[in-house]
Amino acid sequence: MLKIKNNISVFEHESLRIDQGDKQLSKEQLIALQKFYGEKGIPYYNLIHNGVRFNHHVGVIQVGKLVIEILPKADRYSSTKNWRNILIGMLRAVGAFNIQAPSSASLSIKNNFILDLYFELFVKELEYLIHKGLIKQYRNVEGNKLKLKGNLLFSKHIQHNLVQQQRFYVKHSNYDKNHVINQILYKTILLLKRINSNTALNSRIGNILLNFPEMNDLKVTSATFNKITLNRKNESYKNALEISRLILLNYHPDISKGQNHVLALMFDMNLLWEKFIYVSLRKHLKSGMTINPQTSKYFWRSMKGNNSTMKPDIIIEDKENTFVLDTKWKNIGFKNPSPDDLRQLYVYHEYYIAEKVALIYPGIENINKGRFYNNDDTISKKECSVIQIPTDLAINDWQLSIADKIYNDWLQISESSIKTKQS
Numbered sequence: 001m002l003k004i005k006n007n008i009s010v011f012e013h014e015s016l017r018i019d020q021g022d023k024q025l026s027k028e029q030l031i032a033l034q035k036f037y038g039e040k041g042i043p044y045y046n047l048i049h050n051g052v053r054f055n056h057h058v059g060v061i062q063v064g065k066l067v068i069e070i071l072p073k074a075d076r077y078s079s080t081k082n083w084r085n086i087l088i089g090m091l092r093a094v095g096a097f098n099i100q101a102p103s104s105a106s107l108s109i110k111n112n113f114i115l116d117l118y119f120e121l122f123v124k125e126l127e128y129l130i131h132k133g134l135i136k137q138y139r140n141v142e143g144n145k146l147k148l149k150g151n152l153l154f155s156k157h158i159q160h161n162l163v164q165q166q167r168f169y170v171k172h173s174n175y176d177k178n179h180v181i182n183q184i185l186y187k188t189i190l191l192l193k194r195i196n197s198n199t200a201l202n203s204r205i206g207n208i209l210l211n212f213p214e215m216n217d218l219k220v221t222s223a224t225f226n227k228i229t230l231n232r233k234n235e236s237y238k239n240a241l242e243i244s245r246l247i248l249l250n251y252h253p254d255i256s257k258g259q260n261h262v263l264a265l266m267f268d269m270n271l272l273w274e275k276f277i278y279v280s281l282r283k284h285l286k287s288g289m290t291i292n293p294q295t296s297k298y299f300w301r302s303m304k305g306n307n308s309t310m311k312p313d314i315i316i317e318d319k320e321n322t323f324v325l326d327t328k329w330k331n332i333g334f335k336n337p338s339p340d341d342l343r344q345l346y347v348y349h350e351y352y353i354a355e356k357v358a359l360i361y362p363g364i365e366n367i368n369k370g371r372f373y374n375n376d377d378t379i380s381k382k383e384c385s386v387i388q389i390p391t392d393l394a395i396n397d398w399q400l401s402i403a404d405k406i407y408n409d410w411l412q413i414s415e416s417s418i419k420t421k422q423s
């Protein structure tokens with residue numbers, strides 16, 4: 001009988017089954033993933049016979065004690081360690097691992113699952129906040145009290161104290177640490193205590209709970225986070241709250257058996273590639289140029305008043321010209337782009353009156369410059385290029401290479417004129 005592992009690494013578009021392969025799910029784990037998928041489905045994977053097939057989302061899904069790591073894969077690297085480092089590097093570059101604590105620049109958990117990194121980031125943030133001192137805030141409190149304090153809620157007082165006349169049902173303000181922000185963090189660290197499988201974090205989580213005051217239980221939804229307003233006093237909580245949002249809103253408890261809870265921290269690889277290209281070009285932006293992500297414009301309106309928009313991934317402009325980039329996370333090798341991708345770029349060329357447009361893929365280094373046809377079968381001057389950029393384990397070098405390919409090779413701007421800009 002095949003031993004079920006606690007940690008499994010797969011690549012995007014691969015499958016996990018209960019009946020074949022070196023990496024297998026248990027029947028209970030598959031049932032948990034099927035329940036998580038539900039009737040409406042989720043974008044992370046599709047259900048197949050006796051298993052699941054992952055899509056273009058990457059990250060981690062924890063099912064009970066099992067952690068499934070889904071990694072990207074686009075070119076020559078085959079090692080899970082290499083692709084894990086590339087994914088973590090890309091996430092860092094786009095700001096997914098922003099950290100507040102000044103001592104957090106060097107994380108003790110190296111080259112591990114992304115889930116462990118997020119857990120350690122949260123632990124680091126809480127250690128930092130506890131060291132600074134948890135903030136206090138005013139909060140409204142109401143209930144039966146032995147002393148008359150604040151405002152007497154007369155109708156509720158009569159309702160609750162018709163017999164117990166020594167009590168007062170009042171509403172008043174407390175200035176303490178037991179407020180919504182700290183309640184969210186407390187709920188998150190309690191969850192981590194239950195689901196964390198990395199022994200290196202256990203003692204630190206326990207130490208936080210010893211130093212973190214017990215809070216009221218809070219039902220947390222997306223609306224809970226949306227109502228929080230950050231200011232000068234609580235700005236230091238920003239990153240901890242972002243990680244709490246990611247963990248709490250993506251946690252799906254197993255209410256039937258209580259053993260196969262599901263936590264999914266997943267990222268759309270197409271969106272990550274798009275943002276990574278954008279921040280790389282912005283970081284090394286040429287003087288006199290501007291760059292903008294996903295600029296939306298209307299291009300059709302029905303008689304009923306509904307508008308349709310188009311939204312290219314990246315627009316670069318100088319004083320005279322517009323250049324449009326569209327990113328696609330797939331390795332096309334030596335094939336041509338799909339007709340749909342090319343038609344999309346043709347529309348961008350026309351609508352934005354662009355000087356040049358290009359599709360950017362990962363893969364073997366190559367720039368294939370081409371032109372669209374006119375409707376009379378002659379070649380037009382409308383240039384559309386296919387740019388393939390190889391991945392690189394050295395993220396900073398990779399970002400510089402991306403800027404060089406776009407600014408120097410494609411736009412024909414001299415390398416010496418590219419300046420580095422803080423992202």
